[in-house]
Amino acid sequence: MKPRIKKISVIGSTGSIGVNTLRIVEKFPDRLKVVGLAAGRNLPLLARQVEKFRPARVAVGDPLLIPALKSRLKSKKLDILSGPPGLVSLARDQEADEIVLAVSGSTGLHPALAALQAGKQLALANKEALVMGGELLMKAACGLGNSLIPIDSEHSALFQLLEGKNSEEIVRLFLTASGGPFLTRDPRSLSRVTPEEALSHPVWKMGEKISVDSATLMNKGLEVIEARYLFQIEPGRIKVLIHPQGRVHALLELKDGAVLAHLGIPDMRIPIAYALSYPDRWPLRLPALSLPELKGLTFLEARPQRFPALRLAYSALDAAGTMPAVLSLANEIAVEAFLSRRISFPRIVELVAWVMDAWKENPAASLEAIAAAEIWTRRKTEAVIQRWR
């Protein structure tokens, strides 16, 4: 029996997840077809992707970029959308069966919600969407697997480990963290860290925002929040382990004492492919994980007290409402400020803490409340940055 071809749109196609998604499409042309592509401003790469995959629709980050993209394309008949509304309309496009949402940051929330509301399968790599609007997204999804599959390697691992288990069997989830490039570094020297140093992740090659988030451990904090919503589990049962070797992505402790773990080489094509092939698996023909070559797998409990970014994540979950959105947005702005050398590395997490502390009302997380929190957070965060300079 010939398998049906799944039609996918890749929102964020020029980033690391997007590029790897398209490598999988190339590997499985009889299973996948690209019907939509969206990118921010990397027009040369987007144009090459359009020529190769011939989607029916394309979106760019800004309407002003449309002419420049057109001039790079042979086909003049392409439907080109733009800006946040372009992403939303691509996410709901009736041509697509599955949306791979791989933009970074708060941009992801609206297209994620749109895709779920339109009944699409959503392969979600954008963690900020879940952090900001976890309850909204989970309400719009018809259950994990049916309409929402995480791409984040830790969450893909947990999603796989949890398959067929009922929640009553689960004691704890463990997310692993490499610990980032500064794990063993003297904390007093962190104020001199440059963006270049922060971007050199020891295990994964990733985009800029997530690399900085990994260095501050805010990435793991966001993942704790993500896990809380995805798997509907109390925050107290989500633990973080520092695991410098980066081969065990997540673990699951069951009520009889058994612990299940998900391992693999650090290659995002594995979780991306799973989000596309689920419930099947495809032969990716990547190098196998060589267990004998691992020189000793270690795990260190990452106590929230020791890692301020984790502490903030748990306290955002504790506060609930729009607090996770404020955390995520303040962090996004703080990372940009660090990358443009406006604040020092340790200031990123300090800034988030400061802004969260100033967020007093904390209404429940409706789309309107999140939008209001976003405006407030941008203004507040910028004001603090200005004051600190």
Added chain:
Amino acid sequence: MKPRIKKISVIGSTGSIGVNTLRIVEKFPDRLKVVGLAAGRNLPLLARQVEKFRPARVAVGDPLLIPALKSRLKSKKLDILSGPPGLVSLARDQEADEIVLAVSGSTGLHPALAALQAGKQLALANKEALVMGGELLMKAACGLGNSLIPIDSEHSALFQLLEGKNSEEIVRLFLTASGGPFLTRDPRSLSRVTPEEALSHPVWKMGEKISVDSATLMNKGLEVIEARYLFQIEPGRIKVLIHPQGRVHALLELKDGAVLAHLGIPDMRIPIAYALSYPDRWPLRLPALSLPELKGLTFLEARPQRFPALRLAYSALDAAGTMPAVLSLANEIAVEAFLSRRISFPRIVELVAWVMDAWKENPAASLEAIAAAEIWTRRKTEAVIQRWR
């Protein structure tokens, strides 16, 4: 809803698995009831177990032991069976829902087959039954889980990891081995190993036969054969890894490169309880596996070329027919000969190799052929031992 009480019989109740099974029964008196007990010759313990669990039927290893057991019991009305026919009749006893088969060695084959043929759930700790009569048992079983659940920790781990997977997803199975007490010892010194040294396993506290089998690595060889029949997978896709820390019991490599692992503290109550609670899990309240306390998990490929017992196991699978039975029986006799100081430690595996090499006909494994192979193997093995002395 009150759960139905499962009625179990424990065949081999005074050994390590039997005793741990009864500890679980004590922990879950509203889930489990003992209706049958069988032991070889440890009458004091068997009598205490009978007084405590009040089974309807009991079996001892030899009819001559019946009066001695009776004299230890208050209740005089107990139905006492004996010898191999006693085990078989206990295995088929219509009172029991599930049989925990925890005798050691070739004694297990007939009761295992009887339990499956009588439509019982069989929780199988006796690996020799599967090694000797793998095809017969799998034919009698209505599929793994439905009527046969392994208790061996590695196979319980694999059984759990394989749940919900289809065979087409599986690339390889990995069984881990502690490597036994002599892994790092100079091979030339092994001829001076005493039974006491061979019985001191670095990770697990177990019976004598399995402890010696662990020291020779024949235990892992038997487990490779067991896995081949249980999971119906080609021998070439079953690998052994030396994992001295003994916390990862087995791993499963899937076709997309993901590797799933099953970890836990080394406590046989976990796999025993799973065989009783399946498909549920019960809260055993054992100490949790502390990942941070593990000082580095390592894995070393155990090449059959380096470990003669493994090489013999793979070649027995290659020969198929009654060869695995000959391997298992020759090993059983060789281990007894070592424990009674009739042969030296390295001679155990040499003896098995020698006997396997002399087994030329190798008919298909019917019960009759296995019985004939057993007679031949006993005679042959004894003859070689005599010659070597």
